[in-house]
Amino acid sequence: MRIEVDGLRVAYDGRTVVAGVNLLAAPGEITGLIGPNGSGKSSVLRTVYRHLRPAAGRVLLDGTDLAALAPARAARHVAALPQERGGDFELTVREVVAMGRTPYKRAFAGEDEKDRRIVADALERVGMTRYGGRRFSALSGGERQRVLLARTLAQDPDVLVLDEPTNHLDVRHQVELLALLRAQHRTTLVSLHDLNAAASVCDRLHVLHAGEVVASGTPLEVLTPHLLAEVFGVRAAVIEHPLTGDPLIAFDHTATAAETPS
Known part of the structure; x- marks a missing residue:
């Protein structure tokens, strides 16, 4: 399924933080939002998963x-992994993942065999099968992140919306998560701080700056x-990754862009 953001404007306390944003997440592709802190990435994503009501658009x-x-119908189509991870659930890992099946259940309905199969598969895909009986509150930040990703997968949505999904993950699990997203072939809208991760996993990028989209295209184009x-105030060279052929950003850590003669 296709997600279109049309003329989106978001304001907090009378201050506009997203100003007339238009963007597209094409069916089956991974679309990335990148930009400096405060550029509006999270606000855009929150409107997509209906945590925020836009002022316009x-x-x-x-x-x-x-x-x-209706909320339940929307949740069958769009699943979110927000930056706000929620409290320390006094639930087991398996129970947290099973919450992803809620949009498909009537009130007080129990699990069926299909639910159990989907939950088990989601845990396996994020490498958390053996943690199923543990308390969610006892996990590390990275382990919690993987469990919450499993919950979104158990929701079996058409669209995934992920806000900084690699936060708290070590390098290995970052690589595995990005590979998992690629293998989904599911419409995905994701914000990433790591520009090299964005270059490697995203089919298309939208660059936000001061609440506006200032560039869109493939990673190589953008x-x-x-x-x-x-946009980022850094001096960098863009080269070809020797293993994957993706754009690879080599940052100059000796000077910012502002300090470098033009």
Whole structure:
């Protein structure tokens, strides 16, 4: 399914933080949002998974306004992994993942065999099968992140919305998570701080700066030395990754863009 953000404006306490954003997440592709802190990435994502109501504009799912859908129906289509991870659930890991099946259940309905199979598969895909009986509150930050990702997978959505999903993960699990997203072939909208991760996993990037989209395109089209200097304030070269052929950003840690003569 396709996600379109059409003329989106978001404001907090009268201050506009997202100003007229238009972007597209194409069916089956991974679409990345990148930009400095405060550029509006999380605010855009929160409107997509309906945590925020925009001041103007719409979020369309295959042409249907998501705001017009009942919550349970919307949750069958769109699953989110937000930055706000919630409290320390006094539940087991398996029980947390099983919460992803809630949009498909009637009130007080129990699990069936399909639910149990989907939950087990989601735990396996994030490498947390042997943790199923542990308390969620006893896990490390990285382990919790993987469990919450499993919960979104158990929701079996058409669209995944992920806000900084690699936070708290060590290098190995970052690589595994990005590979897992690629293997899903599911429409995915993700914000990432790590520009090299974005270059490796995303089919398309939208660059936000001061609440506006300032560039869109493939990683190779978008991640240029000029854009990195203008938007992120860094001096960098963009080369070809020797293993994957993706764009690879080599940062100059001796000077910022502002300190470098033009």
